[in-house]
Amino acid sequence: MLFSTMCFSLLSFPYLLIESLNELEDQDLDALVADLNSKSSTPASQPSAITQAAAPAATNPPQTNNAESPRVLQMREPHTKADKIQLALEKLREAKVRKLIIKVLMVDGSSKTLMVDERQTVREVLDNLFEKTHCDRSIDWSLCETNPELQIERGFEDHEYLVEPLSAWTRNTENKIWFLSRPQKYTLFKDPQVFYMWKKDRTLLNSINKRDQELLLKESFEGASLIVPDIEGLLYLKEDGKKAWKQRYFVLRASGIYYVPKGKTKSSSDLACFVQFEKVNIYTTSDYKQKYRAPTDFCFILKHPCIQKESHYIKFLCCDDEHTLSLWVNSIRVAKYGTVLYKNYQAAVKRASTLSSNLHLSTLPAPQPSAPSAAHEGKAMDSGHVGKIHKHPSQQFAAMHFRTTSKEQQ
Known part of the structure; x- marks a missing residue:
């Protein structure tokens, strides 16, 4: 391997x-x-x-006769x-x-061994890895878990206490932790109009300026109550214990995902609860078209973190395309984590900005002495370890575990 x-x-x-x-x-x-x-x-x-x-x-541990107490x-x-x-x-x-x-694990084949305790957040572990790898510290860097048995991946959120989800893994697990650059981590905050105005014409979405984006984020995350993107549409559902995938109309709400039962309307009174977010996490998948005969490879699942192998309690959903998958996955994260996710983004931007300023100061040329010929320009330090960027989590996971796909270059 x-x-x-x-x-x-x-x-x-x-x-x-x-x-x-x-x-x-x-x-x-x-x-x-x-x-x-x-x-x-x-x-x-x-x-x-x-x-x-x-x-x-x-x-x-085993003690030897000459070991000191x-x-x-x-x-x-x-x-x-x-x-x-x-x-x-x-x-x-x-x-x-x-x-x-x-x-x-890193995408270049190297690895770092760390001791983490239950008080450490993912953000703190990322900071530790930044020190060890000398990478660029952009806001896209993430810690991700992969489960090869279920062929799934999830990026840990910055506010999570890392020990907690890891403690749900089984003893003989083949799960892995990766340090990756994932541009999709905060894409909802970089282009909020794509998620909150998804029904609008693409030309209009592309015309939204930075100021309008900031106002949209302020309205959605800093108002009296959280506003979750009103994503809805047809998705393919793999029903419990069955191989077939059937289309149903799903609606996202702050409390969970709902669907329209057969013969019913899309009105709130007719909606049936599909899953609530309190005790489940969302995972993207790899190669489900082959594994489960899904209509496409743009699938995601919702499950309790303790479920580490196939189970009737896993909810399987499939989207028509990558864009639809991104809409659902990122909007579900907002519904589950709320304003905490936005605070994670703000903190990451602030850290990256502070570091950029410090690096700029550290790489400025030294003060010129009176004799110009004696001056030496300062050089920027090598960035060192830099991971490759993959466009989509399912592509990233497939590249790692299943018939390695071609890797993109930075």
Whole structure:
């Protein structure tokens, strides 16, 4: 396989944990030991877990006859990496905060091993990866989960606590975490008219200026109540336990997706609830035309995060084209997360703008001395690790896992 597999370790697997700790960079291991020393004795409130099978109590790793006890290690400063790992293992067992060691994959085949705890948001993990990869820090960078069994992908939202969704994964999972540049992440805020005025003529949509876009966002996200794009139309539905896909008329509302039953009208009183968003996430898919004989490959599913394999509780929907898929997926995100999603976007723009200003200052030429011949121009630093950009999540996922497609160049 072109890409290395995901390393996902819970404390109940000490041999995997030791291996993962060995993969941590020295500075990260030092930071982990320091963090555990300072916070392991402080109780921390647990977040509302999606699953209760998150991180069971750790078992002791095998001890050798000549190994020093953890208490001895704590009495002196650990110098070798082995000392630090042994101390980290002891502290992790005492810690009140759930911690996971994850391997994040890059599209160039490299990876980064990180320790994350339940208090860290996706935004904080992204910032950590920015420091390690020296990428451009645009607002498009995302952490994504992929599930090869279901052939699905989802971008984690910046406000999510990363440990929570990862704790829903099964022990022998083939799921992976990717660090990707996804232009579709905040496309709704870049071109809000496409989603809020989707019924209008394309010529009119293209004529909307920046000022009008800002007013539209302000009205939709900063008013007395959230305004969700009023997306509706025919979608293909894969009914429970059946192979056939049937067309139904669906309507998006803030509380969920509704459909028009046979023989009924589109009036609100006739609409039937298809799914509510409170306990489900939305995922894009790959190659469902072959896997499930879908009418097109522009599909998405809605499921509880704990469902990791085929289930009757998964809702399958298929769109006619990529544009329709984008309308539904991004509008559903607004309905599910509300103004939090807009705040994520604003924070990402602010960070990117601040970084851009700092980089501009750092790359300005040095002050000219009195002798012009002695001047040396400053050079911009190499951006380092830069991921490839794929147009669509389903294309990105297909490129990773299923008969690798041609990759676009930046």
